[in-house]
Amino acid sequence: MSGDLHTEWARLFAASLKDSGVGHAVISPGSRSTPLALALARVLPATVLHDERVAAFFALGQGRASGRPSVVLATSGTAPGHWLPAAMEAREAGIPLLLVSADRPWEVQEAQASQTVDQIRLFGAHARAFFDLGLPDAHPAALAAVPRIAAQAVLATRWPLAGAVHINARFRKPLEPLPTDRGEPWRPKLAAIAKAGAPRLFPPKPAPDPAAVAHLVEAVRANPRGVMVAGPLPALDAPAMRKAVARFVRASGYTLLAEATSQLRFGLEAVRPIGAFDALLRAPDLRAALRPDLAIEIGAPAVSAQWLAWISGAEAPRRIVLPGERPADPAGGAAAMLLGPIAALLEAAAVDLEAAPPGADTASAASCYAASWQAAEAAAWAAREAAAGPQDGPLHEHHVAPMLRSILQHGGTLMVGNSNPIRDLDHDVPPDAAPLEILHQRGAAGIDGLVSGTAGARTVLDGPLVLLTGDVALLHDAGGLAAAAAVGGPLAIVAVHNDGGRIFERLPLGRDAALADDCEMLFVASHGRAFDGLAATFGLGYARVETEEALRDAVAAALAGDRPVLIEARVVAGGSATRAALLAAMAKAAVAAVSAAK
Structure with a gap:
């Protein structure tokens, strides 16, 4: 190495990442990554987090909320191994993420050198692309490649399929900046490359296949009694998706069944979505009465277990799937799968449907079918409200999501965890x-890194932000509270404390009396821990609440404050049994309403 090539090479690489669209740097301290840590911190907003797993999910949260990749940096050895869960989620959810691991030079590989492991293609198929940069090289061709490779790596986080990209960068000591006379022969070439900046790479813009549009239009015209089932979709796509779905539903006469994570349950003015469909499909009579001629699924597969059971069984309706850029049909049996931009597909289909509206008889049949769904929906939510009980006493699990929705009634963002929270949001909020x-x-539907990801999202979002999680997920990502402390507030972290993984009580395992003890010990795994000590350790605000009024006050105070607040929401035991009773009441009332309307 001549002169201070490590430092200048790293600065060129960091500047090229910024030029190519990287928004933030998340750095975990380490020696081997010294040149890049110094360089990234000088050109990008940087957050330093000791735990590499937390750091990766923090960056993933930034990408989920902004659509731009963040770069995550760690030293060599086991450090980048902690990124695997975030890389898996990034791939499955289609979130851009750039992972840069520092590495030792080739001469100490396979020699039992300290902090030296095989980092080549560390994430296998979970990474969309891999680049091994080798050691900084003063050769003019090698210098010229630095900004190009940086630009290609950033592009690969978004196209052709978004996800994590892994870059492995080797450095040889000395790692720190060195004093030089700045007369090295490579400097003029490097300065010229740096001045030119990274090349701009433009991915092709996807457009709907006319044949796919025609197939969808033909299927809708042939099947007037239809539903659209909206599963999880990215929040960033919400404005375009709401516009396209509303237009398609009006043009087709189809009924929209919308999960909360579809971004379509809230914010549609001209369309009345069905939110209680998981409860409705628990009644065999309703499945028969409401069976569509055609179901159009959009987005990721629905969370609803009842929908999945229905489309997996003998009475499955005919289905067309619009999953976006990646195939998605875990139930199997879809009649067609139309890949590509969902909103554009629906807009194009709506234009064709509007050009040739259905006849009076067809329109009447579609209208009567939609009215049955609406009658069932209204009866179900009315029954739930009547059965839910007073909200001025002890806090129940089914009180939490509706209260958070009411606080965010005028805008804001809700981050929702998996297992019970995401299902409670669907079951409790119309x-x-x-x-x-x-x-x-x-994406991968895990409980990993939820607090860390929310903290990352906080750095790129405006307006109120609330996390709804469970106690096990919070404990699993306790290190994420350090990330929350690093970004400040306002952020309300609401942990529903029911002392364990109560999702298992809702499964067949939890309903088998012979396995009750096994379920409690091996799956629910009650822990008996409170969270005040965690909040104190990381310098967060803290509130323990046991009534809805106290929860409302704590969340409102957190969103009006200047630092994150951990809110331990202690709920009444027996939430799983209560949930089953509420869903049964909703289904029973809906059956009666549809029968009366005939």
């Missing part, structure tokens, strides 16, 4: 016309 952006981790 559709309404006020917009609400929902962030979620439905």
Whole structure:
């Protein structure tokens, strides 16, 4: 190495990442990554987090909320191994993420050198692309490649399929900046390359296939009794998706069944979505009465277990799937799968449907079918409200999501965890016309890194931000509270404390009396821990609440404050049994309403 090539090479690479669209740097301290840490911190907003797993999910949260990749940097050895869960989620959710691991030079590989492991293609198929940069090289061709490779890596986080990209960068000591006379022969070439900046790479813009549009239009015209089932979709797509879905529903006469994570349950003014469909499909009579001629699924597969059971069984309706850029049909049996931009597909289909509206008889049949769904929906939510009980006593699980929705009635973002929270949001909060952006981790659907990801989202979002999570997920990502402390507020972290993984009580395992003890010990795994000590350790605000009024006050105070607040929401035991009773009441009332309307 001549002169201070490490430092200048790293500065060129960091500047090229910024030029190519990287928005933030998330850095975990380490020695081997010294040149890049110094360089990135000088050109990008940087957050330093000791835990590499937390750092990766923090960056993933930034990408989920902004659509731009953040760069995550760690030293060599086991450090980048902690990124694997975030890389998996990034791939499955289609979130851009750039992972840069520092590495040791080739001469110490396979020699039992300290902090030296095989980092080549560390994430396998979970990374969309891999680049091994080798050691900084003063050769003019090698210098010229630095900004190009940086630009290609950033592009690969978004196209052709968004996800994580891994870059491995080797450095040889000395790692720190060195004093030089700045007369090295490579400097003029490097300065010229740096002045020119990184090349701009433009991915092709996707457009709907006319044949796919024609197939969808033909299917809708042949099947007037239809539904659109909206599963999880990105919050960033919400404005375009709401516009396209509303137009398509009006043109087709189809009924929209919208999960909360679809971004379509809230914020639609001209369309009345069905939000209680998971409860409705628990009644065999309703499945028979409401069976569509055609179901159009959009987005990721629906969370609803009842929908999945229905489309997996003998009475499955005919289906067309619009999953976006990646195939998605876990139930199997879809009649067609139309890949490509969902909103553009629906807009194009709506234009054709509007050009040739259905006849009076067809329109009447579609209208009567839609009215049956609306009657069932109204009866179900009315029954739930009547059965839910007073909200001025002890806090129940089914009180939490509706209260958070009411606080965010005038805008804001809700990050929702998996397991019980995402299902409670669907089961407890009816559709309404006020917009609400929902962030979620439905890619790999794990509980990993939820607090960390929310903290990352906080850095790129304006307006109120609330996290709804469970106690097990909070404990699993306790290190994420350090990330929350690093970004400041306002942020309300609402942890529903039911002492364990109560999602298992809702499964067949939890309903088998012979396995009750096993379920409690091996799956629910009650922990008995409170969270005040965690909040104190990381310097967060803290509130323990046991009534809805106290929860409302704590969340409102957190969103009006200047630092994150951890809110431990202690709920009454027996939430799983209560949930089953509420869903049964909703289904029973809907059956009666549809029968009366015939």
